[in-house]
Amino acid sequence: MHMEHLELEHLGFPADVIPLQYQALLLSDDRRMEAFAGAIAHTVQPGSRVLDLGCGTGVLSFFAARQGATVTAIEREPRVFATARAALRAAVGDAVTVVHADARDYLPEEPVDVVLCEMLHVGLLRERQIEVINSFKRRYLRHIGGPLPRFVPEACVQAAQPVEQDFTYFGYTVPAPVFQLPENLQPRTVEAAPPQVFQQFFYTDPLPHDCVGDLTFVAERPAVVNAVRVITKNLLSLLYEPPGSVDWTMNYLVVPMREPVEVLPGDEVRIRFDYCPGDEITVLADSLTASVPAHAH
Numbered sequence: 001m002h003m004e005h006l007e008l009e010h011l012g013f014p015a016d017v018i019p020l021q022y023q024a025l026l027l028s029d030d031r032r033m034e035a036f037a038g039a040i041a042h043t044v045q046p047g048s049r050v051l052d053l054g055c056g057t058g059v060l061s062f063f064a065a066r067q068g069a070t071v072t073a074i075e076r077e078p079r080v081f082a083t084a085r086a087a088l089r090a091a092v093g094d095a096v097t098v099v100h101a102d103a104r105d106y107l108p109e110e111p112v113d114v115v116l117c118e119m120l121h122v123g124l125l126r127e128r129q130i131e132v133i134n135s136f137k138r139r140y141l142r143h144i145g146g147p148l149p150r151f152v153p154e155a156c157v158q159a160a161q162p163v164e165q166d167f168t169y170f171g172y173t174v175p176a177p178v179f180q181l182p183e184n185l186q187p188r189t190v191e192a193a194p195p196q197v198f199q200q201f202f203y204t205d206p207l208p209h210d211c212v213g214d215l216t217f218v219a220e221r222p223a224v225v226n227a228v229r230v231i232t233k234n235l236l237s238l239l240y241e242p243p244g245s246v247d248w249t250m251n252y253l254v255v256p257m258r259e260p261v262e263v264l265p266g267d268e269v270r271i272r273f274d275y276c277p278g279d280e281i282t283v284l285a286d287s288l289t290a291s292v293p294a295h296a297h
Contacts, residue, residue, distance in 0.1 A: 020079045023057045031183075035248035036118070037063050039152055039236030042246060044069045044114055051149070053103035053117040053132055058084035058096065060116045060152075065095040069114070076102045103132050107139045112149045122179075122250040123158065123211065123230040123275075125284065130207050130277035137207075151203040153248070155235040158199040160213050162269055162290065164190040164223040165254050175226070175256035177281050182231075182249050189254065192225050192263055193217035211284075213273045219263035225290050226260035228271055229253070255281065261290045268293055 046068030055073035075081040085098040121127040166188040198213040237246040
């Protein structure tokens, strides 16, 4: 099973809390697990000091510990914390210290080599990845000094794509956000034009305060553009010999727009939106507009 952290929002839980009874959904996501296992194997060396911010059940800490690292894992949800502590002790002994604390506030006493942080939602929506790492970097540089540790993920690339989405189910139409598996065919989706990148950054660099798209696409086929598909690729670890990266592309998010526009091949369609990292999906949806020049068709 593949599932984003915060598809669990539909179950009514806060953005930064995944209850224990749903953690297995994350552990069962093979794409996510394989990507992080590979990235940590490339990034963490024997003897590395690793900090895992918002560790959940502790699987990323486990991956780091089996590379020979000494790990401190931070988790604030009490039952998840207790479960992670017991599971990690059984798996790797005292190689991981699990601390009951808030990742937004915690600061190690000594320098660390690698910071793991997977508080991610497609579009950088809802989750606290940017907030947590921004806060960590400020406090780390102030109290411990440079250089910054290496981060996993190391970078992020975001793209958007105009689509015509079929929101009708058994004759009943409900324009609601839809998550899609990147590797699956999507018979309900017509891609009006290829995706375009609207944001990219490294976590060691200044992090974005907002996520803004003002993109012009050229339609490749007839479509009623009634939604935008958001694509988020996390570059978990950059490789140098040979050059490349270990990547994790999250489940796509298709967000309906209030005012669809019709396009024909060759038409330009302008897509605009503006939201902040950590915002709810509704903020993106409310800011989302599409327009076609008056001379089109």
